Amino acid sequence: MGAWMSLLNEKASRTVAASGLDWVLYDTEHDSPSIETVDRLVRAVGTDGALPIVRVVWNDINAIKKALDTGAWGVVVPWVNTAEEAERAVTYTRYAPEGLRGCAAGRPASAWGLTSREYMDVANDEVMVIAQIETRKAVENIEAIVSVEGVNATFIGPSDLSASYGVRGEFWHPKVLEAMERVVEACDSAGIAPGIAFARDLDHHRELIESGFRFIGVGGDASFLSFGCRQTLAHIMGG
Numbered sequence: 001m002g003a004w005m006s007l008l009n010e011k012a013s014r015t016v017a018a019s020g021l022d023w024v025l026y027d028t029e030h031d032s033p034s035i036e037t038v039d040r041l042v043r044a045v046g047t048d049g050a051l052p053i054v055r056v057v058w059n060d061i062n063a064i065k066k067a068l069d070t071g072a073w074g075v076v077v078p079w080v081n082t083a084e085e086a087e088r089a090v091t092y093t094r095y096a097p098e099g100l101r102g103c104a105a106g107r108p109a110s111a112w113g114l115t116s117r118e119y120m121d122v123a124n125d126e127v128m129v130i131a132q133i134e135t136r137k138a139v140e141n142i143e144a145i146v147s148v149e150g151v152n153a154t155f156i157g158p159s160d161l162s163a164s165y166g167v168r169g170e171f172w173h174p175k176v177l178e179a180m181e182r183v184v185e186a187c188d189s190a191g192i193a194p195g196i197a198f199a200r201d202l203d204h205h206r207e208l209i210e211s212g213f214r215f216i217g218v219g220g221d222a223s224f225l226s227f228g229c230r231q232t233l234a235h236i237m238g239g
Contacts, residue, residue, distance in 0.1 A: 001205075002050065004220035008033055010044035012221045017049035025217070027055045028067070029078050039070040043111050053128065059085055064092040065101060071111020074128025076155050081137040083144035089131065090150035094124045128152045130195065130215070134160035139179045146190035153193040153215045156180055172200060184212040 002023035003016050017024050024045060026038045033041075042052040054067035055076035067075050077089040091099040109119035129150055133139065134157035146154065158171035161180075167173040180196070187194035195215025199205045208216055219227075 001216050001218045004217060005041065006031055007221045008037055008041060010041060013041045013044050016221050016224065017045045021050040023053050024050045025053045025055055025076065029055050029057050035066050035070065042070040042072050047113060059089050061092045061100060068093060068101065068127060069104070069107050071108040074130060076130040076132055078132045079134060080131035080145060081135055082141050083148050086131050086145045086148040086151050090129050090148060093127050093129055095120055098124055130155045132157055133183055135164040139182055142183050142186040146186050146192055151192060153195045154183055154187055155195040155197060155215065156183060157197050188212060
């Protein structure tokens with residue numbers, strides 16, 4: 001379980017990361033943080049709590065390289081529709097000879113508390129690649145996508161997936177739910193974690209877990225702050 005981080009504040013990031021979550025995610029696809037800001041926040045989180053992950057703007061070698069060089073432990077790659085696109089994403093995260101990532105490991109190594117040599121020795125095995133599944137085409141190719149070595153998880157985007165199936169905004173439409181079920185089954189067969197960006201409400205998280213999801217966005221730093229304030233006031237005023 002993890003959280004979306006939008007406040008872009010070191011203390012907020014450290015607080016959420018230390019709460020018991022497994023990961024925190026900085027979004028450079030639809031949110032506005034610069035790579036300098038992501039670098040600062042990833043280092044603020046460190047390695048003592050939830051692992052910092054970056055959603056990159058696109059399946060692009062430069063975007064993935066910059067995200068990983070902050071010291072992030074993984075990347076969510078949007079709009080992965082084919083096995084070939086998944087293979088490219090994995091290649092961009094790996095040092096040679098397995099991939100195309102440039103060997104300048106000083107910054108990510110320091111974020112992990114390692115030497116450059118130690119980091120390069122383990123990064124290819126430890127860095128996570130999460131393929132975002134958000135189109136009908138991706139669902140049709142899901143068995144091939146999850147069979148790509150190096151893909152560790154999928155991440156369903158209900159918003160785009162509903163649009164792709166012609167029911168934009170109806171995130172839990174039967175067509176979308178059927179597609180989600182196929183993704184979960186394919187991930188289970190491949191031995192990787194099926195994921196989803198968000199749930200309908202708090203109780204829905206339990207349903208998602210029961211249906212097989214294992215990599216789930218459960219909220220964000222701003223929503224947690226709002227929820228905590230509202231719950232505190234409700235308790236004080238309502239007894």
